[in-house]
Amino acid sequence: MDGAGELTADRIRALIGSAMEARKKSYSPYSHYQVGAALLCADGRIVTGCNIENAAYTPTNCAERTAFFKAVSEGVTAFWAIAVVGSPEGNVLTQYAFPCGVCRQVMLEFCDPDRFRVITAKSVDDYRIMTLRDLMPEGFGPDNLEGKV
Ligand code: THU
16 A cells, blocks of 8 residues: 555544444434444545434445445545444443444455555554454455456
């Protein structure tokens, strides 16, 4: 990872801070579990998302997918990393929230699993970083359909 994608300590802090801001927009009247995400695009821009729930439950969209779909719908399809913060309603982050399986699958569609980093945080100074490969070993992705695996 280089250039805009280099995960410096400052960039990690900025990403987590953006995810924390996005979490404030969480629409989660049913689960009362608030999630925010901040996606670092290859062009350096940060696209955020929050979870958006629905009275019919299944239309609920996770914060990570909100960020990905916002970015892709604006023409951005190359990404370096995502920061995720999730915890029960309130200002305190009480846990490291890792992306659900569906969000991991969406990440695999657009990201190189060995390079894309997932950051989950309790604060800007307290976080864990994993590759998408760590979270999604032996996943099924575009390479399967293109005959590359
Ligand atoms: N949620 C996310 O936003 N991201 C995840 O990766 C896991 C779950 C949301 C969906 C729902 O609004 C709430 O958290 C509880 O599942």
